Amino acid sequence: KAGVTQTPRYLIKTRGQQVTLSCSPISGHRSVSWYQQTPGQGLQFLFEYFSETQRNKGNFPGRFSGRQFSNSRSEMNVSTLELGDSALYLCASSLETSGSLDTQYFGPGTRLTVL
Amino acid sequence: AQSVAQPEDQVNVAEGNPLTVKCTYSVSGNPYLFWYVQYPNRGLQFLLKYITGDNLVKGSYGFEAEFNKSQTSFHLKKPSALVSDSALYFCAVRAAYSGAGSYQLTFGKGTKLSVIP
DSSP states (O other): OOOOEEEOSEEEEOTTOOEEEEEEOOTTOOEEEEEEEETTTEEEEEEEEETTEEEEEOSOOTTEEEEEOTTSOEEEEEOSOOGGGOEEEEEEEEOOOTTOOOOOEEOOOEEEEEO | OOEEEOOOSEEEEETTSOEEEOOEEEOSSSEEEEEEEEOTTOOEEEEEEEOSSOSEEEOGGGOEEEEETTTTEEEEEESSOOGGGOEEEEEEEEESSOSTTSSOOEEOOOEEEEEEO
């Protein structure tokens, strides 16, 4: 079974631009979560989607948004980029069937550099 | 609010020796606990998890972890370290209930493990 895939793997943008990152979950997984990883703040939760609905959101400004499509693929968007948005953005997927706890499996990440 | 502490930024161990990477947690109610490993320029790779039951959990690549409820700890262990185990290790916690706020993992800052040949 193919793992979680993220595109693009690397991205360079300038301040003020916007960016869209894409995540394809493991086949059959319905939950997709996004995390930001930086040397200073570590791994921080951005948001989680299940069946096209955002169920959980972390403590990030409104410039960070996401969505999930009917095939469970997800995108996250960052508008008006700031230097501090430079980070590794990780996507994770899990089954999240009713009443069960499923492991989150992570993709390789998208390395975003803001100049 | 839930939190995870990994008190050691770096752990050095000689190849063949046992290793321990420490983790303590704080969460309302029962915890779900996880260990992940990250190699350079890679995503996180799942090692093992504790949900309920046996306090000693066995995972991938010979790793195991011991859940201690009274000490709120979930230390990662391996009897004999390999050079290839050198990587960044993350402990994570998730609340054991359904509903808003329960779907996220809260991670520790990570511990860099260096296994010396």
